[in-house]
Amino acid sequence: MATEKTFTGPPVRPKDRFLVFGSPAIEEAEVDEVVRCLRSGWLGTGPKVARFEEDFRAYRRAQQAVAVNSCTAALHLSMLAAGIQPGDEVITTALTFCATVNAIIHAGGTPVIADVDPRSMNLDPADAARRVTERTRAIVPVHFAGRACDMDALGSLAEEHGLKVIEDCAHAIETEYHGRPAGTIGDFGCFSFYVTKNVVTGEGGMVVTQREEDAARVKILALHGMTKDAWKRFGDSGYRHYQVVECGFKYNMMDIQAAIGIHQLQRVEPYWQRRSQICERYNTAFRSLPLGLPADPEPDTRHAHHLYTILVDEARAGAGRDAFLDRMTAHNIGVGVHYQSIAEHPYYQERYGWRPEDYPNAMAIGRQTVSLPLSAKLSDEDVEDVIAAVERSLG
Numbered sequence: 001m002a003t004e005k006t007f008t009g010p011p012v013r014p015k016d017r018f019l020v021f022g023s024p025a026i027e028e029a030e031v032d033e034v035v036r037c038l039r040s041g042w043l044g045t046g047p048k049v050a051r052f053e054e055d056f057r058a059y060r061r062a063q064q065a066v067a068v069n070s071c072t073a074a075l076h077l078s079m080l081a082a083g084i085q086p087g088d089e090v091i092t093t094a095l096t097f098c099a100t101v102n103a104i105i106h107a108g109g110t111p112v113i114a115d116v117d118p119r120s121m122n123l124d125p126a127d128a129a130r131r132v133t134e135r136t137r138a139i140v141p142v143h144f145a146g147r148a149c150d151m152d153a154l155g156s157l158a159e160e161h162g163l164k165v166i167e168d169c170a171h172a173i174e175t176e177y178h179g180r181p182a183g184t185i186g187d188f189g190c191f192s193f194y195v196t197k198n199v200v201t202g203e204g205g206m207v208v209t210q211r212e213e214d215a216a217r218v219k220i221l222a223l224h225g226m227t228k229d230a231w232k233r234f235g236d237s238g239y240r241h242y243q244v245v246e247c248g249f250k251y252n253m254m255d256i257q258a259a260i261g262i263h264q265l266q267r268v269e270p271y272w273q274r275r276s277q278i279c280e281r282y283n284t285a286f287r288s289l290p291l292g293l294p295a296d297p298e299p300d301t302r303h304a305h306h307l308y309t310i311l312v313d314e315a316r317a318g319a320g321r322d323a324f325l326d327r328m329t330a331h332n333i334g335v336g337v338h339y340q341s342i343a344e345h346p347y348y349q350e351r352y353g354w355r356p357e358d359y360p361n362a363m364a365i366g367r368q369t370v371s372l373p374l375s376a377k378l379s380d381e382d383v384e385d386v387i388a389a390v391e392r393s394l395g
């Protein structure tokens, strides 16, 4: 990357030790399980997927869990299972990954974005309420960075207007709200096991639901619209004919992916503790710097600590956000941006006429935010390098 050299002296880390943003902790148990899976000859959807679904269902204390090959797929199928039809409006946050909005469009719905609360950076229930019309059918809260959305307010809004609630839990594997696991509060919870997420399978996702018929519909849609028994048709119980009952998708998870996830999930708590520790260290180190820091978690919630984001305001920090990103990279520290407001992207501007100024909180955050490395894999030395690089990238 072409970066202007904006500091004197050597970078905080040498180039050959570049700290990759979001690099996951992968341990021997995953490696061994993947090798066993390959040697078994059963690579596709099979016993390991079934076990991962059951383990994840139990971890989230959900009634049903269906594994798929991404959170994007999980969101798409949840929209369909929720009954979203062409012309139906679905409200979500302006501060999210594009996949949240794209899944609404894939399902034939019309996305409507609402602004965030500047403190929590989550969907502002009051702004969401202002954007409800007679065509609104669902609402998609995103538990940003792992911080629980205001599910009481959003739940009341949904109840008042008869809306389905589809939780985007891509950041929220460990999140709890008033004692309830994220993903089990709404009608559907959609999780991601992408490489940077809190539990990884490489690519992968999960839908959790409370109703058996919703899980059954998701499962059929995830595999070409074939009847349930199709999942077992190559098993040892004799050939099973399948029937296609609707036009589905190819969204099933493989056993190779589940082989990784089973062991990752066993370490979800120690990994969460390590990331919590790193967040505490960042909070202490940055307290006196001219930066915006994440708000404390709300009472009676559990933050999943998926992202640690700081706000770099040029007037205070002495460096603009993009210059700050360049400097961190020149110090060989990988950084991320979560996210530029959805309304900044040309596709949505052209198709829906959205303008960043209409979502001022998301716009301001999106133009100042920087995500720092936050992985259970980071050593204490890595964390101190990040802190040193932040200090030296200001001014």
Ligand SMILES: *Cc1c(COP(=O)(O)O)cnc(C)c1O
Pocket (backbone or CB within 6 Å): 069, 070, 071, 072, 073, 096, 097, 099, 100, 142, 168, 170, 171, 191, 192, 193, 194, 204, 205
């Ligand atoms: C990562 C992410 C997704 C998409 O997850 P995939 O598993 O990569 O499809 C959706 N929403 C949010 C908020 C995300 O961060």
